[in-house]
Amino acid sequence: MAFYYEEPSRTFSEYLLVPGYSSTKCVPSEVSLKTPLVRYNKGEEPALHINIPMVSAIMQSVSDDRLAIALAQEGGLSFIYGSQTIAEQAAMVNRVKRYRAGFVVSDSNVSPEMTLEDVLSLTERTGHSTIAVTEDGGPNGRLLGIVTNKDYRVSRMTPDTKVKEFMTQIGDLVYADEDTTLKEANDIIWEHKINCLPLVNKEGQLVYLVFRKDYDSHKKNENELIDSSKRYMVGAGINTRDYEERVPALLEAGADVLCIDSSEGFSEWQKITIDYIRKNYGQSVKVGAGNVVDAEGFRFLAEAGADFIKVGIGGGAICITREQKGIGRGQATSLIEVARARDAYYEETGIYVPICSDGGIVHDYHVTLALAMGADFVMLGRYFARFDESPTKRVNVNGSYMKEYWGEGSARARNWQRYDMGGEKKLSFEEGVDSFVPYAGSLKDNVGLTLSKVRSTMCNCGALTIPELQSKAKITLVSSTSIVEGGAHDVMLRDSK
Numbered sequence: 001m002a003f004y005y006e007e008p009s010r011t012f013s014e015y016l017l018v019p020g021y022s023s024t025k026c027v028p029s030e031v032s033l034k035t036p037l038v039r040y041n042k043g044e045e046p047a048l049h050i051n052i053p054m055v056s057a058i059m060q061s062v063s064d065d066r067l068a069i070a071l072a073q074e075g076g077l078s079f080i081y082g083s084q085t086i087a088e089q090a091a092m093v094n095r096v097k098r099y100r101a102g103f104v105v106s107d108s109n110v111s112p113e114m115t116l117e118d119v120l121s122l123t124e125r126t127g128h129s130t131i132a133v134t135e136d137g138g139p140n141g142r143l144l145g146i147v148t149n150k151d152y153r154v155s156r157m158t159p160d161t162k163v164k165e166f167m168t169q170i171g172d173l174v175y176a177d178e179d180t181t182l183k184e185a186n187d188i189i190w191e192h193k194i195n196c197l198p199l200v201n202k203e204g205q206l207v208y209l210v211f212r213k214d215y216d217s218h219k220k221n222e223n224e225l226i227d228s229s230k231r232y233m234v235g236a237g238i239n240t241r242d243y244e245e246r247v248p249a250l251l252e253a254g255a256d257v258l259c260i261d262s263s264e265g266f267s268e269w270q271k272i273t274i275d276y277i278r279k280n281y282g283q284s285v286k287v288g289a290g291n292v293v294d295a296e297g298f299r300f301l302a303e304a305g306a307d308f309i310k311v312g313i314g315g316g317a318i319c320i321t322r323e324q325k326g327i328g329r330g331q332a333t334s335l336i337e338v339a340r341a342r343d344a345y346y347e348e349t350g351i352y353v354p355i356c357s358d359g360g361i362v363h364d365y366h367v368t369l370a371l372a373m374g375a376d377f378v379m380l381g382r383y384f385a386r387f388d389e390s391p392t393k394r395v396n397v398n399g400s401y402m403k404e405y406w407g408e409g410s411a412r413a414r415n416w417q418r419y420d421m422g423g424e425k426k427l428s429f430e431e432g433v434d435s436f437v438p439y440a441g442s443l444k445d446n447v448g449l450t451l452s453k454v455r456s457t458m459c460n461c462g463a464l465t466i467p468e469l470q471s472k473a474k475i476t477l478v479s480s481t482s483i484v485e486g487g488a489h490d491v492m493l494r495d496s497k
């Protein structure tokens, strides 16, 4: 006979936190959101941690290099999606690792033989008025000069005038070595009263441009997530099919951590993939696994050696797995059970395996609830898809700006490996939808607002750290009637249309 659970499975909106005592020292500015990313032994520090408990979903419509940089600047981590070729994914990872805030790879370049007309059309196309003149006309060719709008007068010159006749020659330019720091570059810019400083390598090839106007916006962010070489940290999704080729390429590109991306992770395929990594790289390569929704699934992956374990099946905003296959479990119930299993495993073995609540975060307070229920961090898709930095198009739908957001199990993403049960190499039915989400502006502003709510609620619970929240939190189920009471009720909103 089948096993029956006594209780229905529940989701975040069915719970609330009950405030605890907070002392005068418990203020939001004192809250630390630092959290472990990978397993560690009792008494030791984890090899990797993140500065805020938020990671972005392993999805085409969420995590590319641009979003990864923006999120690392705020202290979180992105997992670059794996439903693309190995070369494309590795290139995205590499762009994050090579990125230096304030150092721009020149996107407007000409060769000396090109003409004023070329310069004008380039300026119009890019909107940039500083153009590098390089031997081959490329962004990293040998630097020969610079053209800005101070170098030409359209009314006095013919369109076919050659760039070499009016550019500011390299001999008259202020430029610096490629190893110059942002602070040094800024000092040179001020000292020489220039707007742009080219950085060149020993061969005289252009590497970056540093602009005066960018300095302030790229001053160090206290929370940014960087590796020991001060490069932004980035993760990458892998699957249980092509790992022998994908893993080495991602590591070569500089990925800091990997995660097996699968809709259902309680499977031998995940163990085989982790075994491959351990055999070839020992403990030096960190890999998360999942997703699971109960204690058994957790224990299986913990014993297989996963560095962190993702929790959640069917709760994603774009996910229709529950409808299509009839599998899944309410996100809160899954998380509570897995957190208990994680604590029991720690008690028994002295090994702490962080867990990530993946999918189904709708309101900011769901993040705090997930942490209070035992998650070490949360993974979000819909949330990040709404921002400027997500890879998808912003479109106007009936007068409102929206961003596209589609599931990895949709026909649009065709990520068959994520739903692979060892069968054919294709998506046989959809487990995700293609949708729009309301456009919400910049990642920085939104993450800042969300975390200010998280910090504030933590103080209401008398907690200055995530572990403290987990031990002190008092959580109550709410009746459907009291959920109605939680919003504005029995009033007529003044701005309702």
Ligand code: RVP
Pocket (backbone or CB within 6 Å): 057, 058, 059, 315, 316, 317, 318, 319, 320, 321, 358, 359, 360, 361, 379, 380, 381, 382, 383, 406, 407, 408, 409, 410, 431, 432, 433
């Ligand atoms: P959400 O944050 O609610 O948008 O959920 C994102 C999560 O949904 C992902 O991290 C992943 O686990 C899951 N997902 C991604 N694609 C699909 C699908 O097509 N069913 N589901």
